[in-house]
Amino acid sequence: MDGLSALLPPGRVLSDPDVLRSYSHDEAEWAPWELPAVVVRPRTAEEVQVVVRYCVERGIPVVTRGAGTGLSGGANATAGCAVIALDGMRAIREIDPLEKLAVVEPGVVNDDLRAACAEQGLWYPPDPASSPWSTIGGNVATNAGGVCCVKYGVTGDYVLGLQVVTGTGELVRLGRRTAKGVAGYDLTSLLVGSEGTLGVITEVTVRLRPRREPEHTVAGYFSSVVAAGLAVERIAAAGLTPSALELVDRQCLAAVDEWKNMGLSADADTVLLGRTDAPGAAGDAEADAMVACFEAAGATWSARSTNQAEADALFDARRLAYPALERLGPVLTEDICVPVGRVAEMLGRVQAIGERHDTTIANIAHAGDGNLHPLLLTRPGDEDGRARAQAAFADIIAEALELGGTVTGEHGVGLLKRDGLRRELDPAVLALHRAVRDALDPHHVLNPGKVFGQENE
Amino acid sequence: MDGLSALLPPGRVLSDPDVLRSYSHDEAEWAPWELPAVVVRPRTAEEVQVVVRYCVERGIPVVTRGAGTGLSGGANATAGCAVIALDGMRAIREIDPLEKLAVVEPGVVNDDLRAACAEQGLWYPPDPASSPWSTIGGNVATNAGGVCCVKYGVTGDYVLGLQVVTGTGELVRLGRRTAKGVAGYDLTSLLVGSEGTLGVITEVTVRLRPRREPEHTVAGYFSSVVAAGLAVERIAAAGLTPSALELVDRQCLAAVDEWKNMGLSADADTVLLGRTDAPGAAGDAEADAMVACFEAAGATWSARSTNQAEADALFDARRLAYPALERLGPVLTEDICVPVGRVAEMLGRVQAIGERHDTTIANIAHAGDGNLHPLLLTRPGDEDGRARAQAAFADIIAEALELGGTVTGEHGVGLLKRDGLRRELDPAVLALHRAVRDALDPHHVLNPGKVFGQENE
Structure with a gap:
């Protein structure tokens, strides 16, 4: 693509193999990727336009990416594509x-x-x-x-x-x-x-x-993911509107603690972390109401956090759970979302699916939204375990759909959820998607093969 | 369309001229309309599907409507169309x-x-x-x-x-x-x-x-629409989040009072009505802060309402302003939305436009959103006044766009804002709209001529 370099300022078009490799995939560990033909790092919208026009004229696939932190393979390069990396446009x-x-x-x-x-x-x-x-x-x-x-x-x-x-x-x-x-x-x-x-x-x-009011944090310990799921349902039924309601299980806490030595050795199977940012006395009342919901749902321990550093550490642990587990081996991340009233049942089913397929599954979840992230863990190089994890992944998707859920709550379809999308959407609705895509990308150069799959699939 | 009647249960397809007339237009007083060929009142989605398929096969335009309260002519019938009236599907x-x-x-x-x-x-x-x-x-x-x-x-x-x-x-x-x-x-x-x-x-x-907390109401009287506009800007600058911030001018209050005898003879040129539903003490504080903003912006009078009936009457007056003015003659309703920092300037420009075109313009506004509804008043049968009002309408649109606004904040494009849409959107963006429309309505049977105008326009 020497012609492209000539249309842009020096340094924009990169083809060093190491650079190509470093821009070739996102963090969806198990999604396929290829080496792009070039990586372009434009600095202006007009430079992006030059790249897209060049690719449209030649039928070259365009794969756009930011930081590459995606978890579905949506930014993975395809063979011979041009990757447009927008990480240089940060004003x-x-x-x-x-x-x-x-x-x-x-x-x-x-x-x-x-x-x-x-x-x-x-x-x-x-x-x-x-x-x-x-x-x-x-x-x-x-x-x-x-x-x-x-x-x-x-x-x-x-x-x-x-x-x-x-x-x-x-x-x-x-x-x-x-x-x-x-x-x-x-x-x-x-x-x-x-x-x-x-x-x-x-x-x-x-x-x-x-700017919002400072938050109060509430923590609850539960003896199982299902018990924690029932507490989530109870909070929704009480009409509370927490500003966060996260679930982290013991495997995640242990992995973070092993990595960061945060002193998180929670005496619980599953932890729920709630927050409220309602102002003044309303915030106090909502925090107390969350504790009451946790207790009514059978929490083994529950309290408002009086120590901001401790509260922040628990939320940091939630955020670090995924990279902490990745240190231990390949992680296949799920991203289903189910109705709030089905969270407990789905968490129970995930557990059963793990047992059925002899696969270790850790759990983090935006529990208040019903958005669950079962994390399927394998040992490096364990091909058989990998196959079992993939079977478990498929079952989780199928059972989430059975419970009225969706195959992706926030990570996107990318490559990993293309089969799931076809299970979730009617053929007529998929046809509408293709019609809209054809309307806006008539030459099929924009990230082809993602979301829908190849044309012949 | 006798064939259509045969495909549906009895009573669904109506062709009595009075019925056709009563379903032929919405409340956009000045938008053109024709008599439909039939009115269909389906009771199920499947019946709607029967009607659409029938019309697709024969190229008959389909105009869908609910209660017909629209203010842009979007539900107005075109000659020979089938009106689908969904007012019977109310479960x-x-x-x-x-x-x-x-x-x-x-x-x-x-x-x-x-x-x-x-x-x-x-x-x-x-x-x-x-x-x-x-x-x-x-x-x-x-x-x-x-x-x-x-x-x-x-x-x-x-x-x-x-x-x-x-x-x-x-x-x-x-x-x-x-x-x-x-x-x-x-x-x-x-x-x-x-x-x-x-x-x-x-x-x-x-x-x-x-369910939310009960609201507190705050009222402010101002000596001009521009002064009220500056108070709106001050509330935004203070970072307050009122649950309502409405503007009603004296002409509207007088028209409502004449109709309903609500005792609204406000001693003000323009009234701002604010509400807050922040809980407990936060609500008290936000109401007080609104009063302070009103006063700092030069309100001639401002206070928290201590009387719920009185507060509700003011909001009822806001809601009834449009029908109250309609009793006095044809009303052409504007619906521009400008940035909050331009509300005062736009209100001043509306006043100047009214003077320039010798047109009486009353004002109601969702002021906190910058969504203004100048109401252009004419006398029944005054053709010359009507032409002046239309010129004023065009000027209001042009000046709203000049200030970074949009031609329609909430009423839609329908028929009245088709020219405005073409002024607001680039040709390339209009082309995207047409491409999407062609993707989802390839036979151009769904409300043709609305939003975009006819194909040859």
């Missing part, structure tokens, strides 16, 4: 305290945006566990979730507008800067979560909130 | 307090859903002024706003899933019942606000919230 262009919005380039790291907003008394809520590394562009492309979603919603709830290069190489602005607006179709929401198949995002306008 | 199928969702037929009236939810301690927030009459299906098709949007968002923020008959006559389910989910494109959001051009909605699954 925060504007934070407007009056309109409560920010305009950022797609490569801005989630935590960096949050910190910049906090300096002005503002808050950008979406907080995936990858927030120290993942980018806003990637968060938008996958409609990333996080801990605060249970009260504050997901990334898409904060996207007001996008600048996008389309599958025909047009550079367009979608959405708006006003609080409301219904002029035309909501193409902004259509792009959110489209995993690079409908356009390349070159700028994001996000909605912000005023 | 609330399910309210689930644990999952906090409801499943309803499209003809359920907004206030009826709210009342049914309240019985179970739940709250359906979207509250357009038409809520006593308008239907959830119509609210979804236009992405209706309302008073509580300033804190709680618009209709689309509450739509979890839809059942839809597509432009090819397929009956499909989009979206989900879980709190989160990213399996495939967000086609649900694409359908929301698509004004009947992408599918006919036959069922809606909405998200609910727990």
Whole structure:
């Protein structure tokens, strides 16, 4: 692709094999990937447009990526593709305290945006566990979730507008800067979560909130994941709106503790971590009500945390669970989401599935949302164990659908959930998806093979 | 269309001229309409599917409507079309307090859903002024706003899933019942606000919230709309999150009072009505902070309402302003939305536009959102005044765009804002819209001529 280099400033087009390898896949350990033909690191929307137009003219697949922290293989390179890496476009262009919005380039790291907003008394809520590394562009492309979603919603709830290069190489602005607006179709929401198949995002306008009240933390210890699941249901039934409601099991706590020596040796099988940011006395009352729900559901121990450092350590452990387990061997991450009333049943089923397939399954979960992340653990090089884990993975998907759930709550379809998507959606609905994709990417150059699978599948 | 009658149970297909006339237009006083060929009042999704398939096969335009309370002509009949009136499909199928969702037929009236939810301690927030009459299906098709949007968002923020008959006559389910989910494109959001051009909605699954705290009301009197606009900006700058922030001018209050004798003779040019539903002491503090903002912005009088009946009367007056003015003559309703920091300037410009075109303009506004509804008043039969009002309408749109606003904040494009849409969106973005429309309505039978205009325009 020497021709492409000539169209861009020096240094943008990279083809060193080590570079190609380092940009060739995300963190979905088990998803296939190939080496790209080139990696392009544009600095402007116009440079992105040059790359897309070049690829459209030649039928070269375009795979877009941010930090590569995805867990479904959505950013994995295909043979001969051009990877557009947006990690060099990391300017925060504007934070407007009056309109409560920010305009950022797609490569801005989630935590960096949050910190910049906090300096002005503002808050950008979406907080995936990858927030120290993942980018806003990637968060938008996958409609990333996080801990605060249970009260504050997901990334898409904060996207007001996008600048996008389309599958025909047009550079367009979608959405708006006003609080409301219904002029035309909501193409902004259509792009959110489209995993690079409908356009390349070159700028994001996000909605912000005023800084919130300090949170109270509540912890509960339970003798099983099912008992913890019943406590989650009880909190929903009580009409509480926690600002976080996370589940971490003993295997995860032990793995984090072994790595970080945080003194987390919880005397429990499963821990629930709740938070409330209701102001003043309402926050106190909600924290007390959460403790009461935990106790009524049979918690072996439950209390409000009086020590902020200790509370933060528990949430850090939640965030670090995935990398901590990865240190021990290949991890296959699930991402099902079920109705809140089915959380306990699904957690029980996951346990049974692990036993059935002789597979160790650890659990973290955005429990309040019903978004479960069973983590299927294998030993390095254990091919038989790997096959058993894959069978368990398929069963988890099937049983989540049986309970009225979805195959992906926040990680996206990518490569790992393509079969799941076909199980979840009717053929007529899949046909609508393809029609929309054909409308916006008529040449099929944008991340082909992801989400839907190849054309002949 | 005798053939259609034979495919449906008796009484569904209506062709009495009076019936045709009564279903031929919405409340957009100045939008053109024709008599439909038939009106069909289906009772099930399958019956809707029969009608759409019949029309697809014969190229008959389908115009879908709920209660017909729209203000942009989006539900106006075109010559020879089939009107599908969903006002007979008004079952609330399910309210689930644990999952906090409801499943309803499209003809359920907004206030009826709210009342049914309240019985179970739940709250359906979207509250357009038409809520006593308008239907959830119509609210979804236009992405209706309302008073509580300033804190709680618009209709689309509450739509979890839809059942839809597509432009090819397929009956499909989009979206989900879980709190989160990213399996495939967000086609649900694409359908929301698509004004009947992408599918006919036959069922809606909405998200609910727990019942909220009682609200405190704050009123402020101002000597001009511009002064009131500056108070709105001050509230945003202070980082307050009122649960309502409405503007009503003296002309509206006088018209309502003349009609309803509510004793509203406000000693002010413009009234701002704020509310807060923050719990306990936080609510008291936020109400006091609003009063302080009003006073700092030069309110001639401002206070917290200590009398609930009086507070409700002021909000009733806000809701009744439009019908009250309609009693006096034809009203052309504007629906621009500008950034909060431009509200005062835009209100000043509206005043100047009215003077320039010798047109009386009253004002109501969801001021906290920047969503302004200048109401252009004419005398019955005054053709010259009507032409002046239309010139003023065009100027308001142009100046809203100049200030970074949108031509429609919550009423939709319909017929009245088609020119505005073409001014607001780039040709490349309009082309994306047409591509998406062609994907989902390939035969161009769904509300043709609305939103985009005719094909040759």
